[in-house]
Amino acid sequence: MINLFERFDLNARTLYDTLRLSKQATTTLVIEDDGFLPEDIVTPYRFFADMEIAPHAKPLYFNEVPIPRFWEIEGNNEVAWVKDMGMTRAKINYRQDQKPRVVSHVDWYDAHGRLQFVDHYTEQGVHFAQSVYDLEGTLILRKYLDQQGKEVIYENFVVRSIILNWKGKTYHFQHKVSFILFFIKALNLTDHRFIINSLGLPYAVLYNLETPGHDLLFWQEQSGGNVPGNMQLMLQGKSTRQFDVVVPDANEYQALTASMTEPERQHVHQAGYLYDYQKKNGYTMNILIMTNSDQIHHLPSIIEACPFATFHIGAVTEMSSNLTVLDQYSNVKLFPAIEIETVNKLYQLCDVYLDINEGGEIINAVRRAFYHQLLILAYEEIAHNRTVTAPENCFTKADGAQALKEALKDIQQKKRFFKVRETYQQQHVNQTDIKTFNALMSQLTV
DSSP states (O other), X not given: OEEEESXXXXXXXXXXXXXXXXXXXXXXXXXXXXXXXXXTOBOHHHHHTTOOOOTTOXXXXXXXXXXXXXXXXXXOSSXXXXXXXXXXXXEEEEOTTSSTTBEEEEEEEOTTSOEEEEEEEOTTSOEEEEEEEOTTSXXXXXXXXXXXXXXXXXXXXXXTEEEEEETTXXXXXXXXXXXXXXXXXXXXXXXXXXXXXXXXXXXXXXXXXXXXXXXXXXXXXXXXXOXXXXXXXXXXXXXXXXXXXXXXXXXXXXXXHHXXXXXXXXXXXXXXXXXXXXXXXXXXXXXXXXXXXXXXXXXHHHHHHOXXXXXXXXXXXXOOHHHHGGGGSTTEEEETTOOHHHHHHHHHHOSEEEEOBSSOOOTTHHHHHHHTTOEEEXXXXXXXXXXXXXXXXXXXXXXXXXXXXXXXXXXXXXXXXHHHHHHHHHHHTTBOOHHHHHHHHHHHOO
């Protein structure tokens, strides 16, 4: 089977991991290449540019961005800037899930501070694309370059056309659907079954694919109880290709099917996800907080109320006195200007993550906690990532964190309470097991 995703966002990655962990034999195609995709994924850019990954290639770091002579680069762990005599000429954006200060793209400004173009880089430090904007800041074109700097794909967002230079020939496409159809045919995949997770471009491609087939839509969005028009069209079974719909979210499955006819419901199925956890929870009271803010409400009282716990507090920057004063507690360990190796060790050590700091989330901390199977407890008013944080594990800060303190005491006193909150987390992310998932896939791929 062939996965056809428009983008490799969190939903696509979760589905990709589920299919991989369930040992489903799939090839994954991603239409929009951001330069940081897993090596086994095929994209139009990688295919038509004949992209080869050098064995010892390294990402581009902020101080390696090519700049004109006499210009300077200033940066910190969150962002960097290119300056000319004090004037900002570019913003260097980091890839957040990589090592610190790895460049994903650079925004270049004209003399008036307007966005002019963006240079895009791969995980191997290759300048592979450039996006150009008009004076109003609207994206008008993007060109993709091979490793020799030659233009391979030229996408015009004004007229929505694409030009492809491939194997000595130039191809013109009036719209993106025809371009992706050409891509699929070039890969000789037209006779395969497809898995999509969008009713947008991927569905439009399959709708226009002339060969008959039976495909799957994994519906990962929220419908509000209203069946989308394209899903109704899909389930009518009048097109060349037939579809079944799989809904991982149990609540969304109920909402969708409640608005469907019986013939439509027969082609809609409920399933969950498999997760690639990095470790098992050890049910210890090693607690982790990752923050770049010193505003962590009621933290001293939480520490004092939980002498049985060890609090590991990390920051990618230096810490203010509001945090360093916590060093007076014997059950607190501080890690200012933390290195990525130490971050990895702490996620292996700890079994509880407190998402209670003001300010933004750093280093994808909450999702990282989830994939290391830490129990995530958060302030309701702050929770940075509700996708992986169960509502039952959110507490108000208005009561002086009293409910959070009681929860910490409960999970320390009885492992059963710890497991109950762990179950809340698993149910919230629609976790299933391999046997159940594969039973459904066997039913749908006969």
